[in-house]
Amino acid sequence: MAHPVIDADECIGCGICVDACPQEVLEVVNGVAAPVNEDNCIACGDCVEECPMGAIPEVVEE
Incomplete structure (x- = not known):
């Protein structure tokens, strides 16, 4: 299963x-x-590419 990693301190919502x-x-x-x-x-990484704050540094697969 994959999921994006969110840095809540950097995310502006x-x-x-x-x-x-x-x-x-x-x-x-x-x-x-x-x-x-x-x-x-x-x-796919679309969220990583589009985040203007860099708050999604990676998508991890477990």
Whole structure:
């Protein structure tokens, strides 16, 4: 299973990563992006590329 790693200290909750994700893995929860549908993650990296703050440094596969 893959999932994006979110640095909550860097995330500004803009939602760009949410819009970039083709699998609807992320949502902004309490002002911070969070993986809410991890089972859908395909490790494409779109969220990593689109985050303007660099708050998603990687997508890890476990």
